[in-house]
Amino acid sequence: MRKNSLQFLLIALAFFAQNSFAQDLYMPRNIKDAYAKGTRSMDGKPGKNYWQNHGKYTMEITVDAKTKIVSGTETIEYENNSNDTLKNLPIRFVNNLHKPSSPRSGTVSQDFLSEGLTITSLKIAGEVYKEDGRKWGTVGNVRLKKAIPPHSKTTINIDWNYPLSKESGREGQIDETTFFVAYSYPRVSVFDDYNKWDRLPHTDRQEFYNDFNDYTYSVKAPKNYVVYATGDLLNPDEVLQPEFAERLKKSYVTNEILHIANEQEMKSGVVTKQNDWNVWKFEAKHISDVCFGLSDHYLWDASSVVVDKKTNRRASVQAAYDVKGTDFVASVKNNQYALDWFSNNWPGVPYPFSKMTAFQGFADMEYPMMCNDSQMGDPKFAQLVQDHEVAHTYFPFYMGINETRYAFMDEGWATTFEYLIGIAEHGKEAADKFYKEFRVKNYINDPSTEEDQPIISMSSQVSDAGYGNNSYGKASLSYIALKDMLGDDVFKKALHAYMENWNGKHPIPWDYFNSLNSATGKNLNWFFNNWFFTNNYIDLSVKNLDKNKVSIENVGGFAVPFDLVVVYTDNSAETVHQTPAIWEKNQKLAVIFLKNKKEIKQITIDGGIFMDASPSNNFWLNKQN
Numbered sequence: 001m002r003k004n005s006l007q008f009l010l011i012a013l014a015f016f017a018q019n020s021f022a023q024d025l026y027m028p029r030n031i032k033d034a035y036a037k038g039t040r041s042m043d044g045k046p047g048k049n050y051w052q053n054h055g056k057y058t059m060e061i062t063v064d065a066k067t068k069i070v071s072g073t074e075t076i077e078y079e080n081n082s083n084d085t086l087k088n089l090p091i092r093f094v095n096n097l098h099k100p101s102s103p104r105s106g107t108v109s110q111d112f113l114s115e116g117l118t119i120t121s122l123k124i125a126g127e128v129y130k131e132d133g134r135k136w137g138t139v140g141n142v143r144l145k146k147a148i149p150p151h152s153k154t155t156i157n158i159d160w161n162y163p164l165s166k167e168s169g170r171e172g173q174i175d176e177t178t179f180f181v182a183y184s185y186p187r188v189s190v191f192d193d194y195n196k197w198d199r200l201p202h203t204d205r206q207e208f209y210n211d212f213n214d215y216t217y218s219v220k221a222p223k224n225y226v227v228y229a230t231g232d233l234l235n236p237d238e239v240l241q242p243e244f245a246e247r248l249k250k251s252y253v254t255n256e257i258l259h260i261a262n263e264q265e266m267k268s269g270v271v272t273k274q275n276d277w278n279v280w281k282f283e284a285k286h287i288s289d290v291c292f293g294l295s296d297h298y299l300w301d302a303s304s305v306v307v308d309k310k311t312n313r314r315a316s317v318q319a320a321y322d323v324k325g326t327d328f329v330a331s332v333k334n335n336q337y338a339l340d341w342f343s344n345n346w347p348g349v350p351y352p353f354s355k356m357t358a359f360q361g362f363a364d365m366e367y368p369m370m371c372n373d374s375q376m377g378d379p380k381f382a383q384l385v386q387d388h389e390v391a392h393t394y395f396p397f398y399m400g401i402n403e404t405r406y407a408f409m410d411e412g413w414a415t416t417f418e419y420l421i422g423i424a425e426h427g428k429e430a431a432d433k434f435y436k437e438f439r440v441k442n443y444i445n446d447p448s449t450e451e452d453q454p455i456i457s458m459s460s461q462v463s464d465a466g467y468g469n470n471s472y473g474k475a476s477l478s479y480i481a482l483k484d485m486l487g488d489d490v491f492k493k494a495l496h497a498y499m500e501n502w503n504g505k506h507p508i509p510w511d512y513f514n515s516l517n518s519a520t521g522k523n524l525n526w527f528f529n530n531w532f533f534t535n536n537y538i539d540l541s542v543k544n545l546d547k548n549k550v551s552i553e554n555v556g557g558f559a560v561p562f563d564l565v566v567v568y569t570d571n572s573a574e575t576v577h578q579t580p581a582i583w584e585k586n587q588k589l590a591v592i593f594l595k596n597k598k599e600i601k602q603i604t605i606d607g608g609i610f611m612d613a614s615p616s617n618n619f620w621l622n623k624q625n
Helices: 002-020 029-036 094-098 242-251 263-268 326-344 379-391 393-398 408-426 428-444 464-486 488-502 509-520 525-532
Strands: 054-064 069-080 086-092 118-124 139-148 152-163 172-175 178-181 213-222 226-229 258-261 277-287 292-295 299-308 313-321 355-360 365-367 370-373 540-546 549-554 562-568 573-578 589-593 600-606 619-621
Touching: 054 178, 118 139, 139 152, 213 226, 213 292, 226 277, 226 313, 226 355, 242 258, 242 299, 263 299, 292 370, 299 326, 313 326, 326 355, 326 379, 326 408, 365 379, 370 379, 379 393, 379 408, 393 408, 408 428, 408 464, 428 464, 464 488, 464 525, 488 509, 509 525, 540 600, 540 619, 549 562, 573 589
Parallel strands: 054 213, 313 355, 355 370
Antiparallel strands: 054 069, 069 152, 086 139, 118 152, 172 178, 178 292, 213 277, 226 292, 258 299, 299 313, 365 370, 540 549, 549 589, 562 573, 562 600, 600 619
16 A cells, blocks of 8 residues: 555656646636647647547538639548537638628628628538538538437538639639639638537638648639649649640659740640640648649749758649749749748657648748749748748648737747747848838837737637737747757757647647646746736836946836847946846846956947837936046
């Protein structure tokens, strides 16, 4: 009994140690429940009872270039891995955002509106449903005739169609013969362990939350249209003329940038097979979404790059753009650099997919294996936007982030990687200048209440600039501050632990917090609480100087790094860097002891990219000199 008691005590102490990591961070009741049920663990890993549902999607999609109608025949083998009996089947169709009746975060023009989805046939588990989907918003609901038991599968058959909106947003008509087709198929909404069915409507601000599924799909397009898509093209010889199929295949194994099809070749109709319709076949496994673009006149460039030096695995890098799309001439070259840099520097995880295609459109938006970017007329800015969208490969596509609720979990990281690769591309001064101008300046100079809402606030509940600042700038600053405090080596080790724990799964903020606590062996909850759960902002002040003891007041409250620039009366100077660790014991006041005993002439706080809300009090001058 004594031995068993000792074992019980050790288990209890281990449990307490794990739970103490997260006990002082606010958790909603449903998140607490997920941890209590063991689907998530306080050590940052998926719990022993973790599960997620899965779909196997087989789709035949047709795009009619004349009518601008997209239609599809779809079979979904849906796997319920939960312990719940599913009596309803919420089906998500994002493109219903274009329906006049759909709620939206802003105003739209008449050209943005359309009739939305029409279902012409629906069958679930062999049962026919009289459902046309015409009353659905971005999420519809089917009351099941046969419930889906736990740990079982069902088959869903849907035939559907919808019109491409004339005005392109994240998808739609780019020009008369160019289309970007995204969110184009009905999908089963996510059923997860902490919130059950995801029924939040898409309103065009918050982004997406999808299961990891397997996709085998085809796109039927008119002759002379090239289709660019998520996944591997399975039949290049069936849709391309031999010369162009060979160019494409060569691009998969070379660093040389090849012009697969130029303007004249596209105009001459010699690129695709000259059938009235060509069927382009694609496949992508364990991925959160698929999309495609098509055009009969876009230029097509391609190459590849080694993304995993241990295995020499290459990823295809492609670009599709209009002859006037001058920014895109360098797209393949820039993405070769980006995929290599992201794979080997930050996050330092080999690019996980087989392809990345830059498609000229209007959205400046990321998709699995694709980005839909606009013509900027500024090559450097265009590169930065493309870098940002490609960085999203990791968050949310490698990590199955719930962007609708927790946008900072992906936008914050993409903004951070955008900044870090910008330093490598253009130097720290230029990267700092851009980051401050576009990610911090508007936020820190806006004193309104909404700008100081806690980052943890659900993204769908924070609007306008408050949403953007929480998701992008403030979240990114928290990641960069933590990097400064931990140092690059420890920070990267912890980031990798989090990514290894949760890639291909559905992490939530507490999984990030717990992963980093475990990986570093530190209780960082004081830092996470400071940055994610408060109304803090950035505002430091030189409060007092007593001989060589400098007192810095943290007026705004955020645990930020900063440089203390000290100039002595003999005009010599030194810079003393402080990491956010200086705020761990006292988040309102920090005392810095200067080793140099010389008389001080002036002191300046320099936060760098951590711009100060009141820079006027960042300066102390010895008035006796």
